[in-house]
Amino acid sequence: LEKRKSTSGQRFEMLALKIAALCSEAFIENPDDKPDSWILRGRPTEKALIYAAALAGIQPEKILQDEPQITKIPFNPAHKYSTSFNKLSETENTLYFMGAPELILEKSVIVNIEGKEKKLTVAEIEKLSKQYLKLSEQGYRVLAVGYKKTPAKMVSAIDGTLLAADNSLVSEMTFVALIALFDPLRPDLPKAISFCQKIGVRPIIVTGDNRLIAQSVAAKIGIEAKDENIIEGGQLDDHFQAGNEEWFDKISIFAKISPFQKSQIIEKYQGRGQIVAMIGDGINDTPAMKKANVGIAVAAGSDVAKETSEIVLLNNDFTTLTESIIEGRIALDNMRKVITYAISDNFVEIIIILLSLLAGWPLPLLGAQIIWINLVESGLVNMSFAFEFPHHDIVRSTPAENKTPILNSRTKRLVLTIGITTTVLVSALLFIINQTNYLDVGGNLSSLIFATISLNTLLFSFSCKSLNKPIWKINPFSNRYQLLAFFVGLGLLFAALYVESLNLLLKTSPLNLHQWTIVLIVVAINLTLIELFKWLFTNRRG
Incomplete structure (x- = not known):
């Protein structure tokens, strides 16, 4: 602040900060501590004003001792200003105003220049308006402050409600100053916005600030900021009433x-089947945050905003959100992998047992063997899917539509294809063994089928690493926990076939080289067919 003094002995900057402090609801919890230790509460803009006023030595409590406050109106977007109504003397009161520059300038007839009041000319209004627009284009949030003196007899007729509704009071004001506030963009924000766009998330700016400020901020962080991408609140109602939605997809501000x-x-986006996350910090944002699918508050925001939200960014780092989106997609994709893996296995077991019962063949699997496959062979592999790393197709995928089930159409199609393919091959093997003498397996039928399904279960887990791409387009060995689960499962399969105590428990017997050759051929054909089907599905979708 410049050290200029007005003729009345009061710096006009001090008057501006005094008005801002009186009209703000923000406050310092510990004003007696050092400035570095101050804890400020309130809206971010008002906290900045209170902080600046306090550094300049302005203490609202002391001012109110000389000018008792009669009533106060907090800022509201509907009337675009906040007001403090104070008693100056037995005969005179003062209305202090802080709000939108266009409103304060429009309602002002006098200007206070360093303590001297003079008539506000049209030329001066134009000059101040240009300055306001110039600051807005540079990304500054601009507020105007002013005051109006009124007779003391008006006190009894005014309370906060009447003051807000009485437009005649918001007139013939004395303009004091424009206050420009600059909220530096976080250095991580452009990167976070860019990453959101890459992963199919569309960032939208919804603000109470004017279009110039919003346009300036959008251009700096990488959001489309052409005139065709911007709409103001006054135009919005007309578009909603007209029912025309063609313009909606173009708007980013x-x-x-x-x-x-x-x-x-938010309701409009949700009506179009889109999932909306709303980031806010003020009390005025809470209805929209509650309406959104996910409400997100920043740590510096109001307590009401944080209580309303589902997520609070404790470090105010927006890259946390993009990381959370990726983690969510990984979790959803991994759940689909687990479901595909588990259902496909059970599908095969159920069908071949039913087929054997209908055909009058010996049971291909015993109860203990089914439990061993589902718990021992599949169990560790199922858990290893939780540690899958994101593939390129997950990061670049389009966000799922609202109410999309975990078991979507693609997953259902894959489960059905895998189940039918494996069932047909195993059923064909059963038919050849039971109806012909082409394959001689002796009395090892259940052990042969047990080994075939177990080995297929272990190897099939690598096919499930990606439900969208064939195995040759991904790294099948990227998950060390899956590799560990595979080798442990393979060791337990050999133990189930060659350890005598487990033979007795599972009713299994060792397989010879001929029988292992049959197992490997069936499993190899099955996995090859599954990967070919995945490749065909991927190409057709592309």
């Missing part, structure tokens, strides 16, 4: 938006 309109915008 909603400026001068009221809290109610924020909820309307």
Whole structure:
């Protein structure tokens, strides 16, 4: 602040900060501590003003001792200003205003220049308006402050509600100053926005600020900021009433938006089947945050916003959100892998047992063997899917639509294809063994089928690493936990076939080289067919 003094002995900057402090609801919890230790509460903009006022030595409590506050109106987007109504003397009161520059300039007839009041000319209004627009284009949030003196007899007729509704009071004001606040963009924000766009998440700016500020910020962080991409609150209602939605997909910036309109915008996106996350910090953001599918508050935001939200960014780092989205996609994809893996196995076991019963063949699997396959062979592999790393197709995939089931159409198709393919091959093997003498397996039928399904279960887990791409387009050995589960399962399979105590428990017997050759051929054909089907599905979808 410059050290200039007005003729009345009061710096006009001090007057501006005094008005800002009186009109703000923010406060310092520990004003007696050093500035570095101050804890500020309130809206971010008002906290900045209170902080600046306190550094300049302005203490609202002391001012109120000389000018008792009669009533106060907090800022509201509907009337675009906040007001403090104070008693100056037995005969005079003062209305202090802080709000949108266009409103304060429009309602002002006098200007206070370093303590001297003079008539505010049209030329001066134009000059101040240009300055305001120039600051807005540079990304500054601009507020105007002013005051109006009124007779003391008006006190009894005014309370906060009447003051907000009485437009005649918001007139013939004395303009004091423009206050420009700059909120530096976090260095990680452009990177986070860029990454959101790459993973199919569309960032939208919805703000109460004017279009110039919003446009400036959008351009800096990588959001489309052409005139065709911007709409203001006044135009929004007309478009909603017209029912025309062609313009909606082009808009990336909603400026001068009221809290109610924020909820309307979110509802509009949700009505189009989209999942909406709303990031906010103020009390006015809470209705929209509650309306959104996911409400996200920043740590520096108001307590109400944090209580309303589902997620609070404790480090105010927006890259945390992009990482969370990827983690969510990985979790969803891994759940689908587990479901595909488990259902496919059970599908095969159920069908071949039913087929054997209908055909009058010996049971191909015994109860203990089925439990061993599902718990021992599959169990560790199932758990290893939780440690899968994200593949390129997960990161680049389009976000799922709202209410998309975990078992989507693609997963169902894959489960059915895998189940039918494996069932047909194993059933063909059973038919050849039971109806012909082409394959001589002796009395090892159940052991042969047990080994075939167990080995297929272990090797098939590598096919499940990606449900969208064939195995030759991914790294099948990227998950060390899956590799460990595979080798442990393979060792337990050999133990089940060659350890005498487990032979007695599972009713198995060792396989010879001829029988192992049959197992390996069936498993190799099955896995090859599964990967070919995956490749065909991928190409057709592309």
